[in-house]
Amino acid sequence: MAMTAEQTRAFYPAWAERFAAEREALIALDGKVGDSDLGITMSKGFAAARDAVAALEEATIAGQMKAAGAALAKAAPSTMGTLMATGFLRGFKALESAEQFGTPEAATFWRAYAEGVAQRGKAQLGDKTVLDVLDPIAAALEASGSPLPQALDEAVTAAAAALEATKDMVAQHGKAAAFQEKSRGLPDAGGTVAVMLVEVMRDVAHRP
DSSP: OOBOHHHHTTHHHHHHHHHHHTHHHHHHHHHHHSOSOHHHHHHHHHHHHHHHHHTOSSOOHHHHHHHHHHHHHHHOOSHHHHHHHHHHHHHHHHTTTOSSBOHHHHHHHHHHHHHHHHHHHTOOTTSSSTHHHHHHHHHHHHHOOSOHHHHHHHHHHHHHHHHHHGGGSOOOSTGGGGGGGGGTTSOOHHHHHHHHHHHHHHHHHTOO
16 A cells, blocks of 8 residues: 555645645634745745656655755745755655655654654744644554555544644744734644645545
C-alpha cells in the first residue's frame, strides 16, 4: 500500500488546489486575530510548490519535498510560509533515501515537519500554533499499524481533534498573541492549515 515517487507527485497539485479553494476562508479566519494574509500565503506558496515539482523530469520522494520547500520559501517568505518551507525541507532530509512512501515514511515526514516547525518557530505544545496539530498527526502515524490510506485516516481524525482543542488555548506567538484571551474560542489558523495538509495527503493516498 506504499506510494511510489510518481504517485507522491500528486500531492502537490492537490495541495495547491485545496489552498486556492480555501483562500478566502483562511483570510477570514486569520483576520480575526492575525493580519489576514494566511490565505494569500498558502495559495501562493503551494501554487509555487506545485509548479516546482511539476518542472522536475524525475525526482525522488525526497527530491519533490526539497523542490517544494525551496519554492515555498521563495514565493511565501512570511512567517507561516517560512514554517511550511522548513517542514518540507526537514522532510526532505529525513527521507533522503526513501524509495517508497508508506506509513513509516509518512510518520517520519510528519515528525520531521513538526520538529522543524517547533525549532524554527520556537514553539512548544500548548502555545496555540500549528505545532499543536502537527505533533498529533505525527504521533498518530507513529502509533499506527495500518496501511498508508487507513493510517492517514487515523491521522486526520487526530488532527481534527487537536484543532478543536486549540480553541481552549491562548495564543503565545505572532500577532495572535497580542489578542491573548480574545484568541480563546477560535481554532488556531495555522492548525487549520495542518489539518488541510493531512486531509489532502489522505485523499490522494486513497486514490485507485
